[in-house]
Amino acid sequence: MRAMLIEFKVNGKNYGREVRPTMRLLDLLRDELGLTGTKEGCAEGECGACTVIMDGEAVNSCLVLAPQIRGREIITVEGLEQGGELDLLQQKFLEHSAVECGFCTPGMLMSAKALLMKNPHPSEEEIRLAIAGNLCRCAGYSKIVAAIKDASHSADGGCR
Amino acid sequence: MREAAMLTPNNLSELREALGQATPPSKILAGGTDLVLAIHQGRCKPDLLIDLSGVEELKIIKLTEGRIHIGAMATFTQLMDNQLIKGSLPCLREAASLIGSNQIRSAGTIGGNIGNASPAGDTIPVLLAFDAVVRVLDSSGQAVEQSIDQVISGAGRTSLRRDQVITEIIIPLLGEHYRSTFVKIGSRTAVTIAKLNMALAVKYDETAKSISDVRVGLGAIGTKAFRERQVEEILNGRRVDQCLADTLAEELSAAVQRAIPGRYSLPYKREAVKGLAQSAFANLFPKLYGGVSFTT
Numbered sequence: 247m248r249a250m251l252i253e254f255k256v257n258g259k260n261y262g263r264e265v266r267p268t269m270r271l272l273d274l275l276r277d278e279l280g281l282t283g284t285k286e287g288c289a290e291g292e293c294g295a296c297t298v299i300m301d302g303e304a305v306n307s308c309l310v311l312a313p314q315i316r317g318r319e320i321i322t323v324e325g326l327e328q329g330g331e332l333d334l335l336q337q338k339f340l341e342h343s344a345v346e347c348g349f350c351t352p353g354m355l356m357s358a359k360a361l362l363m364k365n366p367h368p369s370e371e372e373i374r375l376a377i378a379g380n381l382c383r384c385a386g387y388s389k390i391v392a393a394i395k396d397a398s399h400s401a402d403g404g405c406r
Numbered sequence: 407m408r409e410a411a412m413l414t415p416n417n418l419s420e421l422r423e424a425l426g427q428a429t430p431p432s433k434i435l436a437g438g439t440d441l442v443l444a445i446h447q448g449r450c451k452p453d454l455l456i457d458l459s460g461v462e463e464l465k466i467i468k469l470t471e472g473r474i475h476i477g478a479m480a481t482f483t484q485l486m487d488n489q490l491i492k493g494s495l496p497c498l499r500e501a502a503s504l505i506g507s508n509q510i511r512s513a514g515t516i517g518g519n520i521g522n523a524s525p526a527g528d529t530i531p532v533l534l535a536f537d538a539v540v541r542v543l544d545s546s547g548q549a550v551e552q553s554i555d556q557v558i559s560g561a562g563r564t565s566l567r568r569d570q571v572i573t574e575i576i577i578p579l580l581g582e583h584y585r586s587t588f589v590k591i592g593s594r595t596a597v598t599i600a601k602l603n604m605a606l607a608v609k610y611d612e613t614a615k616s617i618s619d620v621r622v623g624l625g626a627i628g629t630k631a632f633r634e635r636q637v638e639e640i641l642n643g644r645r646v647d648q649c650l651a652d653t654l655a656e657e658l659s660a661a662v663q664r665a666i667p668g669r670y671s672l673p674y675k676r677e678a679v680k681g682l683a684q685s686a687f688a689n690l691f692p693k694l695y696g697g698v699s700f701t702t
């Protein structure tokens with residue numbers, strides 16, 4: 247095995263890890279760091295279940311190789327909660343019943359979070375565009391959009 | 407399978423050194439939206455990956471002497487947000503904004519779109535219409551400028567040597583009297599026959615209400631995108647009216663017929679391209695259509 251030593255940050259914590267060059271970021275998060283909130287759906291960039299935030303941008307972790315995150319900062323769904331308190335987005339998803347089976351939810355939340363970090367008060371169209379790469383087969387997009395809109399309307403725009 | 411090695415150059419000179427170690431199965435890694443998938447699915451088994459993500463020089467977008475230089479590692483999101491692109495190349499911005507999803511746009515790069523050489527690559531018809539050239543660097547440090555047509559040799563194939571990398575895409579700016587647009591149908595998951603894309607650029611004379619220097623880049627037809635010179639010639643000097651939109655539609659349909667005779671996708675594409683022509687024309691001349699703009 248040709249391992250590479252890389253340093254990176256996940257949810258505010260610094261890591262140094264040996265990784266295989268072709269290991270995907272998704273596998274690093276789930277198998278090596280035990281962060282199983284990030285889901286594997288299609289494994290080909292279509293479903294968005296594996297979405298994480300890399301240096302402020304939503305990306306599919308099934309399409310990033312682990313060594314590419316060296317020196318970068320990743321936020322996963324586990325990073326949303328702060329000191330036992332759910333992030334406003336998470337609260338709004340629950341209030342609006344935007345979660346059913348929950349498989350799409352972590353990816354959906356991360357796409358929404360990345361949007362609000364860049365644009366605290368998005369229009370409905372901007373919300374729909376931001377989650378266009380996240381498939382949900384049960385809850386229905388209107389509830390999800392309503393939850394994100396509600397989070398963005400609150401005082402701090404849903405962003406820390 | 408033997409695990410690939412990875413080199414992670416941090417600047418252009420380290421990149422040059424890394425290129426010196428490349429063998430035929432070695433691969434350049436950009437945003438990974440095509441390549442990581444191919445590796446994961448076992449379609450591509452590189453011995454060495456050269457990761458460009460640490461080379462900051464390749465992410466720069468700048469204007470020098472009337473030409474826009476776009477670093478090969480500029481992402482589609484970067485192209486959409488960049489003021490220079492917004493102001494001078496709205497049609498490239500349109501193409502970038504219609505790619506994949508937000509996640510794909512924030513990782514996928516313009517260099518990767520060329521390197522992947524998909525016949526349906528969305529930036530390719532735009533780059534062809536603008537006569538863009540590609541700056542290619544090799545391990546000896548020599549840099550050459552090549553046309554898009556020279557670099558892309560066929561479906562999924564480029565003419566790049568194993569020790570070469572695309573560093574920049576250079577686009578000569580057209581004058582202020584030019585108008586351009588990009589239109590497409592069919593997303594990546596759509597079956598191949600349902601895909602088409604096109605860039606259309608024209609010089610518009612407001613007084614004579616006529617067009618010249620017409621440029622048509624067509625993609626997702628045949629093995630690689632191409633300029634449709636015959637259609638360009640027919641449109642040059644013509645007066646802009648609904649009749650001209652219909653001419654464009656008919657001529658493009660004939661062009662599709664010439665490009666893929668006998669192909670099973672022909673009956674669909676030669677009809678679909680007419681709709682594409684009308685949308686493109688409406689985007690260039692919205693007044694003719696009562697100000698409605700079409701995004702397909």
Ligand SMILES: Cc1cc2nc3c(=O)[nH]c(=O)nc-3n(C[C@H](O)[C@H](O)[C@H](O)COP(=O)(O)OP(=O)(O)OC[C@H]3O[C@@H](n4cnc5c(N)ncnc54)[C@H](O)[C@@H]3O)c2cc1C
Pocket residue numbers: 290291292433434435436437438439440441442443458478479504505506507510513514515516517518519520521522523524526527528529566570571572573593594
């Ligand atoms: C879900 C999904 C949707 C997509 N939708 C679209 C779409 O709508 N339109 C579209 O056009 N594409 C689409 N794509 C394809 C892909 O996103 C683009 O082709 C993208 O431009 C690839 O860029 P990348 O940086 O990710 O390239 P990579 O995957 O890193 O590389 C692609 C290829 O190019 C080579 N390469 C990369 N950079 C260079 C360079 N600088 N010099 C030489 N060779 C290089 C690599 O070796 C590799 O062979 C989609 C992909 C996915 C997964």
Ligand code: FES
Pocket residue numbers: 285286287288289290291292293294295296297306307308309
């Ligand atoms: S698992 Fe990554 S997009 Fe579906």
Ligand code: FES
Pocket residue numbers: 344345346347348349350351381382383384385386
């Ligand atoms: S809640 Fe089940 S897929 Fe979205």
